[in-house]
Amino acid sequence: MAEDRVTQAVAVARELLEADGPDAVSMRAIADRMGMRAPSLYKHVPDKATLEVHLIAAALAELGQALRTDRGDLTSLAGAYRAWATAHPHLYTLATAQPLPRDRLPEGLEDEAAAPLLAACGGDQDRARAAWAGAHGLVSLELADRFPPDADLDAAWGAFVAAFSG
Amino acid sequence: MAEDRVTQAVAVARELLEADGPDAVSMRAIADRMGMRAPSLYKHVPDKATLEVHLIAAALAELGQALRTDRGDLTSLAGAYRAWATAHPHLYTLATAQPLPRDRLPEGLEDEAAAPLLAACGGDQDRARAAWAGAHGLVSLELADRFPPDADLDAAWGAFVAAFSG
């Protein structure tokens, strides 16, 4: 019951975030959509940071799931990573831009999300981390419009995959 | 003269940012350190976003300069990139986390910053962008504490350089 209201708050926060970006996610906006005033929200949720932790957890879980659904080679993993991130740009950014609140996240979530890529790298942690960084870098630079407007991002992803396949 | 005050404001903003992080950079804090009240700051600077554009421009220029000072091979470029970013974590994050305000940045700044890496990749744009993404990904994940606490980041950087050297 009480649980219900916090999951509802998380869902509303996610809608606002995905639709209109991080600035649209205010406690007042969330409360409005739940039919109450902002201070009442604090009867269910301790603070905004907690909502964000839930969003981060959801993002990591979904991204991990997206990486688990395909063939498992680096090419398809890269495609799945990019596809999920660009489908949820604000959520992806929220989930990766700040330090991980590890102590407030479900146990093992981080490892689960990382597992597919680690497997594709034959268990080589260092290589997996470098590959993850490459994918994250490409995605976050793309989401932040950092590449020149005429840049061929497909080709850049191709070069990335090629580098890690050789 | 008027120019003086805006460069001073930028310098103060940078000090605050580098010392105490983005939350410490408020118009009131900047104005305080300049011996005036916040509204007076608007006699010299149109808004906070303008100050941030100046900070981004400075960051790109310095990072580009840092990449130009060494041997020019991928290994040393990677080292220089990581060194500059970790020496200026908040500034690096500010300069890379948001969409580039290209129309408000000095002409050619972006290309200049990218030139050394492009050269190291033998002029292959796609490869250079993938390599840039790799470096940026490693840096931003490191700055955001995303790697497990026991991760060997030197080894991850090594794997990254190895992938792009092969």
Place this chain on the structure above:
DNA sequence: GGAGTGTAGCTAACACTGTTAGCCGAGGCA
């Protein structure tokens, strides 16, 4: 030298943010 004008400071205020304190009515329970 007096008048006018632009510069650069000020205070007060607005709209917004997250958040806390304190009140109050409805429902469950002894």
Place this chain on the structure above:
DNA sequence: TGCCTCGGCTAACAGTGTTAGCTACACTCC
């Protein structure tokens, strides 16, 4: 019936960026 907790409310606080409007000083021009 009395109590007590739950979940809503309003008012408020401290902070943010920012605007409006006032004022005092300095410089220029006649």
